[in-house]
Amino acid sequence: MAEKDTVTKEYMKDSVVFADVFNFYMYDGKEIIRPEQLKPLDTTEIILPYGEDMDIVPIQKYRDVIKIATVMTDSNAAYLLLGIENQSNIHYAMPVRNMELLGNKLNNLDAG
Numbered sequence: 376m377a378e379k380d381t382v383t384k385e386y387m388k389d390s391v392v393f394a395d396v397f398n399f400y401m402y403d404g405k406e407i408i409r410p411e412q413l414k415p416l417d418t419t420e421i422i423l424p425y426g427e428d429m430d431i432v433p434i435q436k437y438r439d440v441i442k443i444a445t446v447m448t449d450s451n452a453a454y455l456l457l458g459i460e461n462q463s464n465i466h467y468a469m470p471v472r473n474m475e476l477l478g479n480k481l482n483n484l485d486a487g
Contacts, residue, residue, distance in 0.1 A: 380439075383461040387440045388415070397457055408455070413442040416456075420479045438476050456480060 387393055390410035397408050418438045423431045441458040458480075460473060 380461055380463075384439050387459050387461065390442070393440065393442060393457070393459070396459070408444055408446060408457070412444040412446060413457075414444070416441045416443055416480065420476055420483075422475070422479055436476060438480075441476075441480065 387396070390413045393413060394406075394408045394410045398404060398406055401407075418441055420436045420438065422434045422436060438458050439461050441456065444455045444457060446453045446455060456477060458473065458477065460469060462469060
């Protein structure tokens with residue numbers, strides 16, 4: 376499993392492939408997101424939930440691939456955070472995990 380995950384992560388890091396995946400699924404193949412608009416972001420997240428005694432317990436989590444894109448639409452900039460999590464099997468909690476990681480990334484970008 377780890378080998379398959381590593382190969383897929385490396386493949387998805389390619390901005391041409393990454394843009395193509397999102398354009399296919401989000402825009403019916405129309406090239407809205409261009410590879411040169413994509414910038415990689417750090418895939419490591421530190422989440423600080425509370426433990427049993429209300430002590431903060433840091434947890435480190437990793438996303439497979441995340442990039443930021445600035446897309447111009449009618450002279451207005453739209454900033455997109457686009458992440459990919461590779462899966463070999465269906466895991467119904469994955470949307471929750473993705474939202475958690477995305478929310479944390481937005482919070483860290485806003486603070487930075």
